[in-house]
Amino acid sequence: MLGGTYTLLALAWVVIYQGTRVLNFSIGDFMLYGALLVSTLSLSGLAYIPVLIIALLLVGVIGSFVYLSVIRPLTGRDMFSTAVLAIGVSIMLSAVASMAWGPELRTLPRPLGDRTISILGTPAGVYSVVNLVVALLAVGLLTLFFKRVRVGLLMRAAAENPLLASQRGVNIFLVFAGVWFLSGVLASLAGISYATTSIVSPTLTQLALRGLAPALLGGFRSIGGATIGAFFIALVETLGVRAFGGASQDAVVFAVLLLVIAVRPSGLAVRGDARRV
Amino acid sequence: MAPTPANLTMDSIRKLLIVAAVSTLGLALVVVVLPSMLSNYVLGIGTIVLFTIPGAVALNIVFGLCGQISAGNAAFLAIGAFIAAGMTHTWPDTPTILVLLAAASIGAIAGVLVGAPAVRVRGLLLLVSTLAIHFIVLYLTERYQKNEVGQAGFLLPQFDILGWQPLRTIEWFKTFGVFAILSLLVMGAFRYSRLGRSWLAIRENETAAEVLGVRLMRAKLLAFVISSALIAVQGALFAYYVGILQYETFAFDMVIQYIAIVIIGGLGSIPGTVVGATLVVSLPYLLRSLSENLKGSDGIAGFVDDNIFNIQRFTYGALIVVFLLFFPDGIESIVRRVWQWLLGLFRGRGDDPVAPSEPAEVGA
Amino acid sequence: MLTIEGLRVVYPRTGVAVDGLDVTVERGEAVAILGPNGAGKTTTVRAVTGFLSSERVSVDARRLEFDGASILRKPPHRIARAGIAVVPERDKVFRELLVEENLEVARGRSGDQALQDTQDMLDELFPILVERRKEQAGLLSGGQIQMLAIAMSVLKRPTLLVADEISLGLAPALMDEIVVALDKIRDELDLTMLLVEQNVGVARRLCSRGLVLESGHVRATGTMDELAADDSLANIYLGGTA
Numbered sequence: 098m099l100g101g102t103y104t105l106l107a108l109a110w111v112v113i114y115q116g117t118r119v120l121n122f123s124i125g126d127f128m129l130y131g132a133l134l135v136s137t138l139s140l141s142g143l144a145y146i147p148v149l150i151i152a153l154l155l156v157g158v159i160g161s162f163v164y165l166s167v168i169r170p171l172t173g174r175d176m177f178s179t180a181v182l183a184i185g186v187s188i189m190l191s192a193v194a195s196m197a198w199g200p201e202l203r204t205l206p207r208p209l210g211d212r213t214i215s216i217l218g219t220p221a222g223v224y225s226v227v228n229l230v231v232a233l234l235a236v237g238l239l240t241l242f243f244k245r246v247r248v249g250l251l252m253r254a255a256a257e258n259p260l261l262a263s264q265r266g267v268n269i270f271l272v273f274a275g276v277w278f279l280s281g282v283l284a285s286l287a288g289i290s291y292a293t294t295s296i297v298s299p300t301l302t303q304l305a306l307r308g309l310a311p312a313l314l315g316g317f318r319s320i321g322g323a324t325i326g327a328f329f330i331a332l333v334e335t336l337g338v339r340a341f342g343g344a345s346q347d348a349v350v351f352a353v354l355l356l357v358i359a360v361r362p363s364g365l366a367v368r369g370d371a372r373r374v
Numbered sequence: 375m376a377p378t379p380a381n382l383t384m385d386s387i388r389k390l391l392i393v394a395a396v397s398t399l400g401l402a403l404v405v406v407v408l409p410s411m412l413s414n415y416v417l418g419i420g421t422i423v424l425f426t427i428p429g430a431v432a433l434n435i436v437f438g439l440c441g442q443i444s445a446g447n448a449a450f451l452a453i454g455a456f457i458a459a460g461m462t463h464t465w466p467d468t469p470t471i472l473v474l475l476a477a478a479s480i481g482a483i484a485g486v487l488v489g490a491p492a493v494r495v496r497g498l499l500l501l502v503s504t505l506a507i508h509f510i511v512l513y514l515t516e517r518y519q520k521n522e523v524g525q526a527g528f529l530l531p532q533f534d535i536l537g538w539q540p541l542r543t544i545e546w547f548k549t550f551g552v553f554a555i556l557s558l559l560v561m562g563a564f565r566y567s568r569l570g571r572s573w574l575a576i577r578e579n580e581t582a583a584e585v586l587g588v589r590l591m592r593a594k595l596l597a598f599v600i601s602s603a604l605i606a607v608q609g610a611l612f613a614y615y616v617g618i619l620q621y622e623t624f625a626f627d628m629v630i631q632y633i634a635i636v637i638i639g640g641l642g643s644i645p646g647t648v649v650g651a652t653l654v655v656s657l658p659y660l661l662r663s664l665s666e667n668l669k670g671s672d673g674i675a676g677f678v679d680d681n682i683f684n685i686q687r688f689t690y691g692a693l694i695v696v697f698l699l700f701f702p703d704g705i706e707s708i709v710r711r712v713w714q715w716l717l718g719l720f721r722g723r724g725d726d727p728v729a730p731s732e733p734a735e736v737g738a
Numbered sequence: 739m740l741t742i743e744g745l746r747v748v749y750p751r752t753g754v755a756v757d758g759l760d761v762t763v764e765r766g767e768a769v770a771i772l773g774p775n776g777a778g779k780t781t782t783v784r785a786v787t788g789f790l791s792s793e794r795v796s797v798d799a800r801r802l803e804f805d806g807a808s809i810l811r812k813p814p815h816r817i818a819r820a821g822i823a824v825v826p827e828r829d830k831v832f833r834e835l836l837v838e839e840n841l842e843v844a845r846g847r848s849g850d851q852a853l854q855d856t857q858d859m860l861d862e863l864f865p866i867l868v869e870r871r872k873e874q875a876g877l878l879s880g881g882q883i884q885m886l887a888i889a890m891s892v893l894k895r896p897t898l899l900v901a902d903e904i905s906l907g908l909a910p911a912l913m914d915e916i917v918v919a920l921d922k923i924r925d926e927l928d929l930t931m932l933l934v935e936q937n938v939g940v941a942r943r944l945c946s947r948g949l950v951l952e953s954g955h956v957r958a959t960g961t962m963d964e965l966a967a968d969d970s971l972a973n974i975y976l977g978g979t980a
Contacts, residue, residue, distance in 0.1 A: 188691030263814035348513030351506035
């Protein structure tokens, strides 16, 4: 179920945009790194769960690192500049990945095997189900995190008004680094979960761009909205592929997005202004 | 000096003279000097630089001057190119001029179609909308190509305007050079016009601009239309140049390339566009020759050779990052600062701080 | 404990906002900065509380020190940790967060007794905040937001409280309540205060002395009584005497 992956992706976008007002175009690469890391680490003989955790943490760290080194100095610039910056980073990351891992396609380990489960009468690959469950779990955990955990609260505060948060003693740079960490984890989870059901290939990053759509549909603000948007887009994409063939994924998803924007641009509740100093 | 009619005329004449001088200089450079000086290889790169410039100008008009975030440049380029390809495919004897005009007009119409809704949104939504346009157009061109001619792509006839039929690199260099200079002139003309000033005001602060009487929708729409017409013509020219047109050329990478050029060069900067285009376009070639020089030392050369493509990409990304971090206002700000320092040495008062650094001004 | 000497702030677009500001606030004092709109009062607050550190603004001073350490161009959270709290003029609470979440953010991580005592005192002074603690801060009325903002700023027992236009937009009765509360807080916590005010009346009630800013320059200094009695100053700003 594509929906699961899109959910995670959308969340990754939203978290970063909400938290730090940056459109993180590197999310695609975070996805790829996650999957690649799992593929490599699992060759080392460690059990699956530790491998998974290490991969997630590593990508999270990369995310924080990207923020601290590259994004933070540009605080307060307009959105386009930071987006382009993220694109630049993305290019660097993908080049490194290509150099380090090479162009071969890989598969990820599937500890649960290739069974098919029957859900409400329809057969589904076990990992499709797992993806879904994981995504929903993530949604739940995230919501809880932002509501109950202090760090989550600080993130919300810093997202709304960084200056005020700073004046109340919060080190917003650390908080933002945390936001990027989170987004990295989410993105890599998305990458891993998707790649587990298919293969690891550099085209994984394309998914990330389409992940923008559900984030936008949900208004780029709420976890719930992003989730609903994700399933909607997943549906759209599947239908589109069936109708128009595989290459139309991007076009279909974005066309639908365009339609929605055209019909209800304000209804999406996005704070649409380009932020400038 | 109080602006009296006499002063104004003197001022305008002076400006006109500067413009004429610079463009003649540019033309001379492009049509005469450079082609005779440079090797064919460099001319080839130069040709690419030159045909990238109008596209960068177009993006500069929409984004650099008017501040509208648009990821649609590759899409409009594709539209122009495929119009040319389609027309010459269906009606093989169409004169080139007509094709170009058609490209411009259809580009303009497309600009209106895209622009009309686009002017209603800002920032993030605008970016995503134009991104959507990109993917949709790309898909449509793919379908069109596959339907008409298949994977191989469209074949275009010889470019022919009033008997000028560029075939060799050097001839294309001159052709694109002329067009590049024309487009830079267009940018200059708009930039210093009232429309251009309202664009700049919009870029600074849309709400404030509106309050000050700028007709927001009209100005933004004009920016889109002019920009898309220009870049569509560019696309058509490009199609003629490559001779074989395939949809894959217009991938998202191209969008990024143009954005990088505009940001590196400086938003709305005329010399910046030239410098930015040169830098971004020639980078892969520079890297290639660098790696050739490294071929001596074994271990490194082997690695570099195998990964040359990735190293290029990496450096490209790094360049973007470095530029944005250290020169967020682009090259122009550096050039301008150096220029104004120089000016300061020559005379006490400064000139119009908004004017770009025109070489001709030293003597004036 | 707060020493400002020769403060000069220049904004990139609008030019010089403050020029040559000198003021010293001793421990336990309450000093007012008065003046009309655009005089540079808020800019001074910003310079002191670190707001300007990330903008492309030029901030310069011969001395800008708190407790002997320079706070010139330091980031806000550093200044907050040093013991300066600010109640800004706008955007003073997190509107999307609940009231109790706002306080939670301001609370920091310490959970000692002093914090609890302060919280208790605030609960007593602003019972409405206790009542509405599960509501979104943005839904509170202007006066209640002000109370929340003050509560947030003093929760960690700062040494210096800087307040920008505390009385702005408040009905006289409400303003009264807040002034009384602020007085009590000041006594309880042994606060030093720097108040920016257009409303001379409020300033007089809380502060012992002050200075008048106009167009970025200091026009007069003295005790509140001296300033209030000076007729020429009444012409300088439209805040009026209360």
